[in-house]
Amino acid sequence: MSDPTATSSQDIVEVDDLRVHFPVRSRGLFPRVIGQVKAVDGVSLRIPSGQTLGLVGESGCGKSTTGRAILRLAPITSGSVRLEGRDVTELTRQQLRPLRREAQMIFQDPFTSLNPRQTVGTIIAAPFRIQGVEPPGGVASAVRELMDRVGLNPEHVNRYPNEFSGGQRQRIGIARAIALRPRLIICDEPVSALDVSIQAQILNLLAGLQDEFGMSYLFIAHDLAVVRHVAQRVAVMYLGRIVESASRDELFSAPLHPYTFALMSAIPVPDPVAQAARERIVLSGDPPSPLDPPPGCAFHTRCFKAQDRCRSDAPALREMGDGHQVACHFPMAEPATDPH
Amino acid sequence: MSHDFLQINDLRVSFPTDDGVVRAVSGLTLSVGRGETLAIVGESGSGKSVTAQAIMGLLNPLATEIDGRILLDGVDLLACDPEHRRSMRGSAMAMIFQDPLSSLHPFYRVGDQLIEAVRIHQDVTKKEARTQAIDGLRRVGIPDPERRVDDYPHQLSGGMRQRVMIAMALINGPQLLIADEPTTALDVTVQAQITDLMMDLQQQTGTTMIVITHDLGVVAEMADHVCVMYGGRVVEYGTTDAVYYRPSMPYTRGLLASVPRLDGAYDEHLDPIPGNPPSLIRPPSGCVFHPRCREREAVPGDLCSTVEPDLVTAGPDHRARCHLLTEGTP
Numbered sequence: 001m002s003d004p005t006a007t008s009s010q011d012i013v014e015v016d017d018l019r020v021h022f023p024v025r026s027r028g029l030f031p032r033v034i035g036q037v038k039a040v041d042g043v044s045l046r047i048p049s050g051q052t053l054g055l056v057g058e059s060g061c062g063k064s065t066t067g068r069a070i071l072r073l074a075p076i077t078s079g080s081v082r083l084e085g086r087d088v089t090e091l092t093r094q095q096l097r098p099l100r101r102e103a104q105m106i107f108q109d110p111f112t113s114l115n116p117r118q119t120v121g122t123i124i125a126a127p128f129r130i131q132g133v134e135p136p137g138g139v140a141s142a143v144r145e146l147m148d149r150v151g152l153n154p155e156h157v158n159r160y161p162n163e164f165s166g167g168q169r170q171r172i173g174i175a176r177a178i179a180l181r182p183r184l185i186i187c188d189e190p191v192s193a194l195d196v197s198i199q200a201q202i203l204n205l206l207a208g209l210q211d212e213f214g215m216s217y218l219f220i221a222h223d224l225a226v227v228r229h230v231a232q233r234v235a236v237m238y239l240g241r242i243v244e245s246a247s248r249d250e251l252f253s254a255p256l257h258p259y260t261f262a263l264m265s266a267i268p269v270p271d272p273v274a275q276a277a278r279e280r281i282v283l284s285g286d287p288p289s290p291l292d293p294p295p296g297c298a299f300h301t302r303c304f305k306a307q308d309r310c311r312s313d314a315p316a317l318r319e320m321g322d323g324h325q326v327a328c329h330f331p332m333a334e335p336a337t338d339p340h
Numbered sequence: 341m342s343h344d345f346l347q348i349n350d351l352r353v354s355f356p357t358d359d360g361v362v363r364a365v366s367g368l369t370l371s372v373g374r375g376e377t378l379a380i381v382g383e384s385g386s387g388k389s390v391t392a393q394a395i396m397g398l399l400n401p402l403a404t405e406i407d408g409r410i411l412l413d414g415v416d417l418l419a420c421d422p423e424h425r426r427s428m429r430g431s432a433m434a435m436i437f438q439d440p441l442s443s444l445h446p447f448y449r450v451g452d453q454l455i456e457a458v459r460i461h462q463d464v465t466k467k468e469a470r471t472q473a474i475d476g477l478r479r480v481g482i483p484d485p486e487r488r489v490d491d492y493p494h495q496l497s498g499g500m501r502q503r504v505m506i507a508m509a510l511i512n513g514p515q516l517l518i519a520d521e522p523t524t525a526l527d528v529t530v531q532a533q534i535t536d537l538m539m540d541l542q543q544q545t546g547t548t549m550i551v552i553t554h555d556l557g558v559v560a561e562m563a564d565h566v567c568v569m570y571g572g573r574v575v576e577y578g579t580t581d582a583v584y585y586r587p588s589m590p591y592t593r594g595l596l597a598s599v600p601r602l603d604g605a606y607d608e609h610l611d612p613i614p615g616n617p618p619s620l621i622r623p624p625s626g627c628v629f630h631p632r633c634r635e636r637e638a639v640p641g642d643l644c645s646t647v648e649p650d651l652v653t654a655g656p657d658h659r660a661r662c663h664l665l666t667e668g669t670p
Contacts (some may be wrong), residue, residue: 006545017343034471056551058527058528058529059527097438165616165617166384167616168616195383195384195617196383196554196556196595196598197383197594197595197598197600197612197613197617198612198616199598199612200598200599200600200610200611200612200613201612201613201614203600203610203612204610222527224528224602224635225527225599225600225601225602226600227664228600228602229600229608229610234583237659248606249606250531252602252606255551258476262529263386263528263529264602265532266528266529266530266531266532267528267602268532268535268555268557268560268561269557269560269602269603270556270557270559270560270596270599271560271584271601271603272560272561272580272581272584273581274560274561274603275561280532282529282532282533282536283529283532283533283534284496286497286499286500286527286530287529295450302529
């Protein structure tokens with residue numbers, strides 16, 4: 001397991017104290033900057049070669065923005081992002097281009113992430129075209145091979161995206177992402193728009209591709225059960241910060257942050273008897289607005305363990321042993337069964 | 341007999357389109373007992389939402405062909421006078437939708453929308469209706485309802501909006517509440533709040549509930565009975581325990597095996613159902629699931645691809661549509 005503070009040549013991605021702040025402007029003829037949304041506020045993470053880091057959290061927690069910032073698709077306010085040891089934080093658009101061979105993205109919505117006016121063949125060939133790469137055997141045969149690998153019928157190369165189902169479109173997006181054999185793929189909610197029976201197909205496909213090509217994944221999702229299935233290491237975000245990070249087994253067997261604990265207990269399991277027997281903590285309220293985050297620990301407004309200190313003092317991420325890190329003044333005791 | 345509060349007999353819904361007739365629901369028969377919670381599970385295109393819309397009378401009669409019978413407490417909804425049916429909507433039966441933002445009018449205060457709902461069905465003054473609206477908001481756990489009643493929908497969070505929708509659905513005391521993916525658009529922690537709220541309110545009011553969802557966890561939590569739909573048909577029906585622990589149709593088994601579970605083994609193998617959902621314009625011959633079925637070898641001959649199986653008894657209060665139950669070789 002990687003220790004996020006140490007630098008290792010094994011890590012494909014090294015993110016240090018990343019901040020992405022978006023200015024909020026007043027309305028009117030002469031908009032002024034009146035505030036900032038701190039979408040990502042001091043995130044550090046590592047992704048080892050060939051492994052999957054799961055990044056989970058609720059909407060607005062900054063998980064997608066973190067993923068986009070790693071690919072420089074969101075403006076970085078401060079902090080640094082290194083890909084394969086190279087600092088990419090300051091690179092220009094021109095300098096970024098070769099980087100796109102190494103890092104790709106798969107999007108949530110297979111309906112809006114494919115150009116409806118291009119054939120599947122054109123879409124999947126785009127990376128070769130843009131990067132000026134001539135694969136051995138030619139682009140056309142490479143596209144057919146890719147289609148075959150992701151489970152699409154290569155004879156459908158001249159069809160348009162609207163002729164495919166959601167799951168098949170996600171396969172098109174995956175074929176495009178793996179075309180140049182990148183070292184890293186940012187998967188942003190890749191299965192949450194798909195039907196249940198199709199989700200497992202796509203998860204198995206992603207796992208098979210990782211085995212075959214040794215890619216690293218940053219797997220962004222709100223579904224803890226899915227993340228538990230795919231990731232070796234998991235980071236939980238709340239309001240722009242990582243509140244807990246640990247190996248998959250550690251995190252799910254002994255969550256330390258009350259938020260992680262509540263998040264897990266909130267997900268019903270598909271088993272009536274087991275579900276009825278589970279201990280549940282239902283958090284009150286909604287996630288707070290990133291425009292106006294609460295002082296102290298951002299989670300204190302919903303936390304069942306909050307005390308005075310939490311309302312004024314923001315806890316830092318600290319090491320609890322075995323690479324298990326938590327940002328909480330009063331972490332859950334092990335084993336984490338007693339919420340009081 | 342408890343199973344006769346809502347009775348649906350041989351419901352067929354189809355939409356004529358340029359590409360052909362879309363058979364969204366093909367011969368659905370179902371009953372729900374008073375005070376019970378039935379979950380309808382299925383993937384997109386399985387006909388679950390169309391069934392709900394047919395019960396509520398929300399399908400455009402000019403663009404839809406509906407056949408069959410839907411009896412709500414003895415009243416045939418498809419045969420009765422449209423005016424009578426309209427008066428039942430909101431008072432006898434109500435519905436909650438997936439996306440609370442697009443189901444609330446953005447220009448009107450939530451209070452005014454609730455007051456309107458009250459006054460359509462009850463002969464009360466505006467003031468009395470407002471009191472009912474505030475009580476309704478309080479009942480669904482909206483803090484400070486006296487103030488919130490004057491908010492516009494955009495001033496509320498997603499979870500609060502869904503609470504408003506539930507308040508609106510329940511404000512005239514309906515006997516039947518249909519919730520179409522009530523938690524899908526919400527964050528995980530808020531989902532748990534909403535399912536808890538719905539179960540609490542049902543305990544208090546005894547409302548019969550139909551929950552339409554794709555989330556097998558929500559079903560396990562909320563439902564007494566489960567109806568699994570595939571390709572516009574009921575393929576399995578039974579008590580929640582029976583369907584989860586003794587799934588009798590290969591599709592149900594496949595569905596349960598393809599979800600990663602929070603309480604499963606870490607390296608649990610996911611066993612997805614191969615292929616894609618069927619076309620509703622040109623559905624497969626025989627059993628509508630047979631092109632994706634991995635258990636059809638157990639059925640002799642080409643029965644699965646030629647003859648559509650009936651919904652047959654798989655156990656007490658448990659039925660499934662599969663040749664394996666009658667013709668299968670164990």
